[in-house]
Amino acid sequence: MELDWSVVLRSWDLLWAGTRITLLLFGLSLVLATVLGLALALMRLSRFWLLRWFSIGYVWLFRGIPVLVTLFFAFFVLGRRFGLTPVQAGILGLGFDAAAYKAEIIRAGIMSVDPGQYEASEALAMTRRHYMFRIIIPQSIRVIVPTYMSNTILVLKATSVAVAIGIVELTGITRQLSNSTTQPIELFTAAALVYLALTTVLVVLQGVLERQFALKT
Amino acid sequence: MDWQIVWESVPLIWKGASTTVSLFAWALLIGTVGALALALMRLASFKPFVWFAVFFGWLFRGIPLLILLFYAFFALPEAGWVLSPFWAAVLAFSLWTAAYQAEVIRSGISAVEPGQWEASEALGMSRLHYMRRIIIPQGIRIMVPPYTSNAMTLLKQTSLATLVTVPEMTLLTQRIFSNNFKFIEPIFALAMIYLAMTTLLLIGQALAERAFRLRV
Numbered sequence: 001m002e003l004d005w006s007v008v009l010r011s012w013d014l015l016w017a018g019t020r021i022t023l024l025l026f027g028l029s030l031v032l033a034t035v036l037g038l039a040l041a042l043m044r045l046s047r048f049w050l051l052r053w054f055s056i057g058y059v060w061l062f063r064g065i066p067v068l069v070t071l072f073f074a075f076f077v078l079g080r081r082f083g084l085t086p087v088q089a090g091i092l093g094l095g096f097d098a099a100a101y102k103a104e105i106i107r108a109g110i111m112s113v114d115p116g117q118y119e120a121s122e123a124l125a126m127t128r129r130h131y132m133f134r135i136i137i138p139q140s141i142r143v144i145v146p147t148y149m150s151n152t153i154l155v156l157k158a159t160s161v162a163v164a165i166g167i168v169e170l171t172g173i174t175r176q177l178s179n180s181t182t183q184p185i186e187l188f189t190a191a192a193l194v195y196l197a198l199t200t201v202l203v204v205l206q207g208v209l210e211r212q213f214a215l216k217t
Numbered sequence: 218m219d220w221q222i223v224w225e226s227v228p229l230i231w232k233g234a235s236t237t238v239s240l241f242a243w244a245l246l247i248g249t250v251g252a253l254a255l256a257l258m259r260l261a262s263f264k265p266f267v268w269f270a271v272f273f274g275w276l277f278r279g280i281p282l283l284i285l286l287f288y289a290f291f292a293l294p295e296a297g298w299v300l301s302p303f304w305a306a307v308l309a310f311s312l313w314t315a316a317y318q319a320e321v322i323r324s325g326i327s328a329v330e331p332g333q334w335e336a337s338e339a340l341g342m343s344r345l346h347y348m349r350r351i352i353i354p355q356g357i358r359i360m361v362p363p364y365t366s367n368a369m370t371l372l373k374q375t376s377l378a379t380l381v382t383v384p385e386m387t388l389l390t391q392r393i394f395s396n397n398f399k400f401i402e403p404i405f406a407l408a409m410i411y412l413a414m415t416t417l418l419l420i421g422q423a424l425a426e427r428a429f430r431l432r433v
Binding site: 073077157159163164174175184185 | 275296379391
């Protein structure tokens with residue numbers, strides 16, 4: 001069996017176009033997941049039972065359903081109802097799925113803050129909203145960063161599933177190229193290396209952020 | 218809402234569900250055996266074993282599972298190794314499971330109190346003996362929650378096998394809605410079956426945690 005790696009160079013423009021769509025899906029679904037995850041985490045810690053139960057139900061539902069099925073829902077149900085493009089439906093599906101995990105990570109981080117900090121804030125007559133955003137959440141970030149970042153690597157890899165709803169991102173373009181050139185080994189190895197490079201960047205970023213938020217004593 | 222179409226497809230969905238379960242079971246079994254071997258290599262004193270285990274983890278946790286599946290399905294035949302779609306998927310899922318569960322097993326073993334290792338050595342037990350009789354049994358208690366959480370992820374990820382034409386539950390359900398253009402009902406049914414399966418795993422986790430809890 002002869003491997004001919006020049007096919008990777010010849011297809012580089014297309015692979016790069018696919019990588020850009022992968023990064024677009026990743027970036028926007030990560031923002032959606034983080035904002036929704038923070039909201040769900042605060043709802044879970046709320047005093048109103050309805051908000052708490054909504055958050056618990058959401059997390060149970062989306063952690064129990066494959067991301068592929070969530071994407072089908074976003075594409076075939078939401079997409080047809082509201083006339084979304086595949087990429088818009090993909091961002092919603094990936095974001096809704098990841099939000100359940102982000103919510104748990106943020107909640108665990110907030111709960112790890114020393115109860116004395118809450119008591120001190122209340123003793124200083126701060127309002128709940130004021131001390132949550134100024135005292136508690138900033139301290140929880142240190143605990144959240146490592147788990148948040150390793151989950152973010154999963155979000156990046158999950159974007160590959162978007163190929164199932166017809167989005168031609170890195171995995172999709174690689175599959176098309178491999179069908180038309182019959183050189184799957186070279187092309188899938190190239191795609192795997194691009195993903196490895198991207199995930200390795202995230203691992204390095206995690207180290208930098210952990211150092212940034214480390215306690216300075 | 219028209220549930221007729223879902224009721225008519227129950228035998229088809231059932232067939233798909235059984236393929237999903239056997240994909241899951243094979244991958245979990247093979248992957249767990251691989252993970253145990255990798256975890257022990259990672260903790261070995263022979264350096265090449267450690268490097269191999271670290272490299273394996275970096276590689277298979279850094280590449281999307283879907284790329285592994287496509288590799289097994291499209292690229293392996295090119296290299297002269299033809300597997301049926303089902304076994305190609307089992308291969309990819311097993312490698313993925315081995316990489317993730319190895320971390321769970323390794324951290325479970327490392328979490329066992331150092332005094333237990335020292336006491337075993339002081340009693341003149343061999344390494345193989347005390348790993349098997351003292352350390353691993355205590356590590357299992359720590360491993361149960363993350364192991365189950367990975368198993369849940371594996372169960373959900375078996376849905377990706379639809380993209381390499383394994384006739385599991387998601388593929389057969391897709392066939393229903395692409396024939397009828399009725400999307401909501403089959404997708405809802407599919408989601409509920411996965412939710413039931415993953416909830417069963419969560420119940421299994423609670424039972425296992427109770428079985429392995431400390432009795433003091």
